Amino acid sequence: METPYQNHIDKAEFDHVYEPAEDSFLLIDALEQDLDYLKAKKPTFCLEVGSGSGVVITALGMAIPDTVCMCSDVNFKACAISKITAKRNKVPLDAVNMDLCNAFLDEMFDVIIFNPPYVVTESNECGGTDITASWAGGVKGREVTDRLLDLIPKKLAPNGTFYLLLIEENIPQEVITIMSKHGFQSETVIKRRNRNEQQLVLKFYK
Template identity: 40%
Template sequence: MIPTPDLSHLTKEDFEHVYEPAEDTFLLLDALEVDAQDLKNIAPTICLEIGSGSGCVLSFIGGILGPSTLYLSTDINPHACRCTRSTGAQNKVSIDPINVGFASPLYNRLKHAVDLIVFNPPYVPTFEDEVRGAQDTRDIQGSWAGGLDGMGVTGVFLEHVEELLSLHARFYLVAVKDNNLPKIQQNMLKKHGLQSEVVLQRRAGREHLFVLRFVRNVM
């Protein structure tokens, strides 16, 4: 069993500004652990997390893959970038955070070069103005406000993820039932040639959480 990253260095004040790992985080960790051997076999050169928050997930991946991988993260929240770097250091994983929305500076530089991407997005259905306000404040609100069907933020990145993925890459996405998984999967296959399946799913209170794995369609 792969240990959960040590977050003891983060304070109560940190979690006033940065999303504290919860059921969705732990479901993603469990999904990555299920695929751990496959990820080792791929031997990713570059791993990218979109919206890294506390840095828990990327540090966990570092525990699977070791120091030969370049670990990059992005987050619109500057507090999250600082926490991600310190969590990596706490767990002996060297992470390079970028304070930016999605991965906009990387689309050209890392075109079809990223071997592993993970994204636990703000998926809670909300009014659209809540999404805009949350993104503008660049604080913890941006970690949950998802807009119409919870896809206001996720949908933006899904239009670009294929540009980053290498030939044998994997992309892991956390979603809830309200996000309309069949529609996501159909669109990603039809528009971007990425086939997918549910790795794990779990109920957490009123939420039904899923982790989707996307790979290039080899058919």
């Protein structure tokens, strides 16, 4: 998968919006590894929750041009930059400033991707709408992720796939158990150690 052009983003913007890092590129690598599987499913609607700079959803839109791409972020500036990133790379993208995917009422998505705020923090650090929302994950680094897990059964199309980046401290096995209670199978798509973090991307499907 081609890496989207990002030089349009002024470095100063990254004081306010998550700068693409190893986790962003691991998620892109996971999607690339699964690209034949995804293309075979002919996804119509793809959603990235928490798009930050927009590089991940833009990379997906570039790789599967016939799909309709949407993204959300609680950080208004992230939505604005995501739209610009997509436009610079000729990917049509709707970006919505909202919590998770709560403003999408009846829509279902064929692909949902999330690189969440996964750092273990105090609960009261979690839930901001500024740059802190990029990393502060609360208890187990999972407070935001767990809220999305409960929405996936309603928001993922029956034949859809959900990709989620986690680190070991998030206790991936507990996430797998939660999703299996919702009726989803799971697989580890990719794993990589980045300095002191063991990062992985899980995929869920029925």
